[in-house]
Amino acid sequence: MIGLSLVLQEGKEITEFLEKHKEEVEENLLTEADKVRDKIAEIQVIGNINLVENAHRLIGYVVNQETEELIAFAEQEGIVWAKYSMTLTFKLDWVHAIRRTLWSFLYQYDKSLNKSENREEFYSTERTVNEHIDLFLNNFFISYSTFKDKLLEREKSLVENLSVQIIPINISTAIFPLIGAIDDSRSETIEDKVLEEVSRGRIETLIIDLSGVAQMEADVTHHLLKVIDGISLMGCKAIITGMRAEIASKMVKEGLSFRDKAEVRGNLQQAISANLVGEN
Incomplete structure (x- = not known):
């Protein structure tokens, strides 16, 4: 056997x-x-x-x-x-x-x-x-x-892409509301998505609303400044609104500012009024 x-x-x-x-x-x-x-x-x-x-x-x-x-x-x-x-x-x-x-x-x-x-x-x-x-x-x-x-x-x-929503309010103006915590990974997604949407939609004015952001590290701020530089090269004006006092204070301490690169408004309503009604 x-x-x-x-x-x-x-x-x-x-x-x-x-x-x-x-x-x-x-x-x-x-x-x-x-x-x-x-x-x-x-x-x-x-x-x-x-x-x-x-x-x-x-x-x-x-x-x-x-x-x-x-x-x-x-x-x-x-x-x-x-x-x-x-x-x-x-x-x-x-x-x-x-x-x-x-x-x-x-x-x-x-x-x-x-x-x-x-x-x-x-x-x-x-x-x-x-x-x-x-x-x-x-x-x-x-x-x-x-x-x-x-x-x-x-x-x-998919979640990161869904969290980057650009909302058009007329043919040339759109709102980009940032919500929640923003880390390096999400910053890169935001950068790519915003540049793509501004180019595709031929957006001339992008209102970046920070009222939903609780905190923002220096690296993230640098990413956002790069986004503003990028859309400026495409002929799009950036408007920053809704910045919290703690974020503004932190940026001052770190020697960072949006004023040289973007228009700054106190809140979203002011930014929309100024751009749709023509107020200064």
């Missing part, structure tokens, strides 16, 4: 054994995965994932030592689980249940050979099986984490 490690190298005999006992494998798997069992139908609905069929796929890749296919499958699974924000502990419990189930049936298969135990062969088999399952888990988690990072970056970019 062929030894177990050799069967794992060739794959065919053990695969046939597992296929013959497919229902028993599934029953054993569901018993082992008691925490996941009740979630199988829910996971199928959420992510169109058939956990049982996928378990058979993973076992097949492990038994046949199909490393490339196993890695590709792990990466695919990682993306799906990340995309639908499914609980990682369920996946971990499920894969551990697959590992225990596979070992249970490898033991049954080995017994069916009626061959005396070969310790060297057993440990070789153990290493092969566990290395492949661990390889699946490692690639799954890397894929999951990578997809999540990209998703978070896209969401962050």
Whole structure:
């Protein structure tokens, strides 16, 4: 008879054994995965994932030592689980249940050979099986984490872009209300978005309202001054309104000022009146 490690190298005999006992494998798997069992139908609905069929796929890749296919499958699974924000502990419990189930049936298969135990062969088999399952888990988690990072970056970019809204009030004048805390990352988004919108909309006067900004660091102020320089080069006049006393005080201490680069008004209403009615 062929030894177990050799069967794992060739794959065919053990695969046939597992296929013959497919229902028993599934029953054993569901018993082992008691925490996941009740979630199988829910996971199928959420992510169109058939956990049982996928378990058979993973076992097949492990038994046949199909490393490339196993890695590709792990990466695919990682993306799906990340995309639908499914609980990682369920996946971990499920894969551990697959590992225990596979070992249970490898033991049954080995017994069916009626061959005396070969310790060297057993440990070789153990290493092969566990290395492949661990390889699946490692690639799954890397894929999951990578997809999540990209998703978070896209969401962050979307939020930043949505937070930079330029509101036209007539054909040549627009208001740019700044709201909330502004860090270096958001400053860069503001700079790019404002220059793009001024150019696209052919805005001649941009009212930058700071009444919604609680604090502004020196680096952020420099970014805003660069924005004003940029729109000035495109023939757009900048008007600053709504600056809080604490921000003005901080700018004075740091030797910074908007007055040389932009018109400054006390509030948004004054700026709108001056530009729409022509008051000075």
